Amino acid sequence: MKFGKEFKKQKVPEWIDAYMDYSGLKQILREIMLHKLSRQPPTPLRAIKQKLKLHRTFSGLHAKSRDFVSQGDIEDQVIDVEALPRDGSGHFYRTNFLRQSEGGEIEEMFFEKLDQELNKVNKFYKDKVEAVRSEAAELNKQMDALIALRIKVDTKNASPDNATAVPLRTSTRTLDAGTGHIEGPGVDISKRSLLEESLDSSSGDLLLICNLTIGVDTSNNYQEGELTGGPEVSEVTTANCSSDCKEEENKCEDHSLEILEHVKINNTLETPRSTLKGVFKDSKDDELRFRKEELRKVEGQLRVVFIEFYQKLRLLKNYSFMNLAAFSKIMKKYDKITSTRASRSYMKIVDNSYLGSSEDVTSLLEKVETTFISHFSNSNRKDGMKSLRPKGKKERHGVTFLSGFFSGCSIALLIAVVLRIEARDLMDKKEGASYLVNIFPLYSLFAYAILHMLMYAADIYFWRRYRVNYPFILGFKQGTVLSYREVFLLSTGLAVLALSSFLANLHLDMGSRTEHYRKLTELVPLFSITIVIVIIFCPFDIIYRSSRLFFIKSATHCFFAPLYKVTLPDFLLADNITSQVQAIRSIELYICYYGLGESSQRQSKCHTHGIYNAFYFIVAIVPFWLRFLQCLRRLCEEKDAVHGWNGLKYLLIIIAVLIRTAFELKKGTTWFVLALASSAVAVAMSTYWDIVMDWGLLQRKSKNTYLRDNLVISNKSVYFAAMVLNIVLRVAWMQLVIEFNLHSLQKMAITTIISCLEVFRRGIWNFFRLENEHLNNVGKYRAFKSVPLPFSYNDEETEKDD
Structure with a gap:
């Protein structure tokens, strides 16, 4: 090199x-x-x-x-360097170039720059x-x-x-x-x-x-x-x-x-x-x-x-x-x-x-x-x-091999699932469509998580390519940072588990020989999510234990906001959770299916339960409420009005989500107008905050027109494309407010696609947010890690007098 x-x-x-x-x-x-x-x-x-x-x-x-x-x-005969004294700060160096007569104006400029x-x-x-x-x-x-x-x-x-x-x-x-x-x-x-x-x-x-x-x-x-x-x-x-x-x-x-x-x-x-x-x-x-x-x-x-x-x-x-x-x-x-x-x-x-x-x-x-x-x-x-x-982490060939193997298996299983659905004509039959409406939300939870992990793997790849110091910014310990290959391996492994379970469900539920094992097949989704939870909380040193503990720690800090001091990994994780509202509702659906016994009915009756509807409201606003509490904590500690405005943004989103959820359950023209207006205000403020505050773009006095002074990507069109895409995907979030005369299966498909687009938007946001943090330290987290000292002396004045 x-x-x-x-x-x-x-x-x-x-x-x-x-x-x-x-x-x-x-x-x-x-x-x-x-x-x-x-x-x-x-x-x-x-x-x-x-x-x-x-x-x-x-x-x-x-x-x-x-x-x-x-x-x-x-x-x-070439140069004469002088060391001149400077007021209390050492020496000031100045070089005299001695070959002026030989056309050395450029060389004189070189030594002037060198001295500076x-x-x-x-x-x-x-x-x-x-x-x-x-x-x-x-x-x-x-x-x-x-x-x-x-x-x-x-x-x-x-x-x-x-x-x-x-x-x-x-x-x-x-x-x-x-x-x-x-x-x-x-x-x-x-x-x-x-x-x-x-x-x-x-x-x-x-x-x-x-x-x-x-x-x-x-x-x-x-x-x-x-x-x-x-x-x-x-x-x-x-x-x-x-x-x-x-x-x-x-x-x-x-x-x-x-x-x-x-x-x-x-x-x-x-x-x-x-x-x-x-x-x-x-x-x-x-x-x-x-x-x-x-x-x-x-x-x-x-x-x-x-x-x-x-x-x-x-x-x-x-x-x-x-x-x-x-x-x-x-x-x-x-x-x-x-x-x-x-x-x-x-x-x-x-x-x-x-x-x-x-x-x-x-x-x-x-x-x-x-x-x-x-x-x-x-x-x-x-x-x-x-x-x-600590020693750095070494790349392993086994990770690359397993990533390719699981990728191939995932593609094969996905094709098998599609062929199975087409073979049974589940999309055309009323009973089949009802079955998919009930079973698909249980597995869409895995789809949201897999997509998010794939976006994170892509972010790591581009952070490394453009030398964004993400391990230091996020506070990872040296030797424990996952590479994009390892994150991709985890996502493809999770995809194999989810698609295998989904294909097993389709085969067992649609087969005449398995009618006697209907109760057992109902537990397949629960078995899959139990495996994931056990792996996450496994205390043994397997499957990237240090990264799992880091995730659990940050998640705990998010869920108990504002009792924990807000660090960049905590608020970044909380922001990513706000893009997983549908995944959180899928978790609530698991509780309804297996806690209230609705899995045996083969039709969704969860909305008939009052407690389910109450939590249907709550889980939608919990991620935004946690971010709101984090902003209040930072506002109280740092006395910076920016955190207050950021908290107002999340408060507006909470209001929009509540009104939109009420419209989804109660319908009516009044609720529709309120949902549309509140969502429009929330989208406008969120879009402005993403582009101007989080990404630091659209600066009028920047040397890069309507961008910012420092950029890691030389092609400026990438930033304009990212801004346009962010606006489009933010507006797509409002699509859920508009009522269409669609079947339940089609409506579920639209909701899933828009939720996936929101996860995709969050992955793009993550890259530019950490890029801006890397260049400008906008969150004021990173002017070196300042670790609090355990002791404080109360006799400093006495020592000075002595």
Whole structure:
């Protein structure tokens, strides 16, 4: 892969504008090359060389110029780079081009652009490093509080007779990177320079603190989380601590209490319990109770915080590496084109800049690894690094084979179903049509789910093709993201199950020999959906367990809105559920058939039950009501009026669905007019929100007419086609309001087709919604994952005064 493509692939989406403009500099180099070629005499031999150079501009395959060899080292005669001081932010670099007389105006423009890029990258990197240093300082304070809490919990849970024999906890020790020195929690971290010993300043148990206090040197006996050495060393250490720890224990405990006196546990309002506590207590802080459950909760939160912080440091390090490589590559290309050796001089400046010389990120990476392994992996480096650097998921050939196999089976089964229906003339007979009207809604549930999964597989394919960072946006853990092949495999597998069950139903119900097994054949749809439910909730590590758990978690957050904090996967799933109203009603039909005993009647009598009609209303508005509650939660937390308008949109849809459902059950001209008017208003506002707010299109001042500034698809007509298609499919949703004089089977077919079109529209919406999020972060979810910290300090003002 060429460096330009690799450089583009490695860019962090949020930082695209902060990277060096490699393509822009290459374009200037092309102009320099063409300028130099135009000045050469047009001899036949030179004409051939000129064509070769035009076709192999940057390939490096053409021979070096003889002039380059003969000129020798003339780098001092090409450029002169100055490092000028900047107000409190390092240096400002400026290059003076020394070959003005040779027609080097374009080259002067190249170095001016190069300096701009270097200064931009250098400043951005310095700002980000300072930000992570501040974050590391806060993490250091969090670790001191965790160590103090561990000491307090251990001391509180120790028996009175063994109060001094606190068990040794090697998992809570941290080594100072490179020195082997063990620091205690008593170090004043607020006065240490840039956390030189940040993230490694804590000992974790009372015994080690006593050793440090009485002067016992244990650093030489520390090896990979364990105190090792001869028996004499261990006996001396134990004896000293046994004799002196009684005197020092109170001091150690007092010190831990001194830290904990100024610490409270943050109520993050992310779970129903924390949300309710925050609402009724009118506070986001909880007093420490020094319980093991409390300690486990804090350790779990800090573990996640350290993992995310480590990933941020890795991205910063990769940012530095890729930009340094880009500067080196572009200067080598300049040397080849101009037959000079200016790269050596310029790269010295780049290497001496903050981007090339700072070791802060590397140092923090080492210290985070040391701290995480010691405190959160029981000093097991292999497990610790596995958590910090999870491996990516490998593609398997078996997935491709099974996808093709199930696809073929699905097509064959679909043909068999159609032939079976035609052979029995079920569409023409009254009894057959009545049978299909009763049995088809039970299997249409599978059709909606399969279509949705196929659209999701297509979305994944195009997200990957256009480098939309959907795993990070949706919050998938590395190594657990399903590929489009795997999603396609699941959808085709579900199709085989559904079509097999449907064909079995047709064969058993229509055969004269199976009349005695009529009760058994009635359970075929129930058996199929039971298999799906069992697979989804299966606790064993089979059939993509991590993805199933992720889905269950997001679905739980949706159904219990607004008790959970709203994240992008939660609202995205809730939006997709709003396109599955007919599927939810099919689930209600299952309950009516098998709960109320209507399956044995072979005709739909569910609407004769009052409780069924009541829930027929409710299930239609539940998805929109959940989205409305999510919008209210975000409005209360973020104080952004946009969420209020979004909630109003869903409220209008709820009103439209209620009136439309009432019209469907009661009929009448008045209900028809109300349903048509309310649906028109809901469709208009929803269409506007889809295109303008969710997709970010139709911007008047955009450099791409009526689109937006940044696009991932180069063909702009795709966006206009998507907008038109979205409007058409939104209007098709109103088709269900209009009453046609149709048979029940035909009406059911129209309803099914329109519902499938809505699922298709949602799949298109998903692609452009995540594309806009990827480029512009419109939902304000993605400016790096900010994981809430477990502790809050209430003595910050006192520390500042000290």
